[in-house]
Amino acid sequence: xxxxxxxxxxxxxxxxxxxxxxxxxxxxxxxxxxxxxxxxxxxxxxxxxxxxxxxxxxxxxxxxxxxxxxxxxxxxxxxxxxxxxxxxxxxxxxxxxxxxxxxxxxxxxxxxxxxxxxxxxxxxxxxxxxxxxxxxxxxxxxxxxxxxxxxxxxxx
Amino acid sequence: xxxxxxxxxxxxxxxxxxxxxxxxxxxxxxxxxxxxxxxxxxxxxxxxxxxxxxxxxxxxxxxxxxxxxxxxxxxxxxxxxxx
Numbered sequence: 195x196x197x198x199x200x201x202x203x204x205x206x207x208x209x210x211x212x213x214x215x216x217x218x219x220x221x222x223x224x225x226x227x228x229x230x231x232x233x234x235x236x237x238x239x240x241x242x243x244x245x246x247x248x249x250x251x252x253x254x255x256x257x258x259x260x261x262x263x264x265x266x267x268x269x270x271x272x273x274x275x276x277x278x279x280x281x282x283x284x285x286x287x288x289x290x291x292x293x294x295x296x297x298x299x300x301x302x303x304x305x306x307x308x309x310x311x312x313x314x315x316x317x318x319x320x321x322x323x324x325x326x327x328x329x330x331x332x333x334x335x336x337x338x339x340x341x342x343x344x345x346x347x348x349x350x
Numbered sequence: 351x352x353x354x355x356x357x358x359x360x361x362x363x364x365x366x367x368x369x370x371x372x373x374x375x376x377x378x379x380x381x382x383x384x385x386x387x388x389x390x391x392x393x394x395x396x397x398x399x400x401x402x403x404x405x406x407x408x409x410x411x412x413x414x415x416x417x418x419x420x421x422x423x424x425x426x427x428x429x430x431x432x433x
Contacts, residue, residue, distance in 0.1 A: 252409070255409035316430070321433070323432070
């Protein structure tokens with residue numbers, strides 16, 4: 195279980211090699227890499243061009259929140275390895291923002307847990323996105339679709 | 351006690367954090383919100399009734415009825431938009 199919040203970019207291949215290194219119980223690795231998109235989708239169509247994105251976070255709380263989410267994934271699925279790397283600071287379109295990787299003996303658990311981690315980190319970890327657009331700076335608002343995606347993992 | 355603000359709330363309030371000494375009748379997060387509104391126009395705007403924001407007490411998300419007794423840091427922030 196590893197959580198890192200950092201300003202620097204990461205090397206996806208090297209991160210995955212390190213995650214699985216020496217663990218031969220892992221039969222499948224599910225990976226999500228989030229990238230900065232050049233357009234922001236508002237109400238279903240593309241409006242403002244995004245020139246850069248600045249991610250602010252709450253040092254001290256962010257790490258705890260990500261560790262809690264990761265621990266929850268380990269409770270729900272038989273996982274051998276998990277990794278969350280989330281960047282903060284200024285990034286331009288095409289840059290990597292976040293890496294979520296999950297290793298499990300079987301692919302179903304890896305796919306599901308990876309999707310769960312991404313859904314929950316979007317709604318439960320203290321990050322905020324500020325977009326630079328031709329019309330000026332804009333704080334990104336919470337997205338209903340993200341709340342719905344996170345809610346489907348809530349236990350009844 | 352330390353109070354922190356994030357994202358647009360930090361800009362509206364005008365500071366990232368401040369040290370406050372709570373009166374005895376400020377017992378919950380909700381009490382603190384109401385009390386902080388009187389500090390400045392920026393506070394009143396950022397913490398306005400109906401504004402969409404959440405709180406954390408000692409770096410864990412907390413509801414507005416959460417007690418402040420023993421807390422050393424409270425934070426206010428807009429909904430999270432990471433990932």
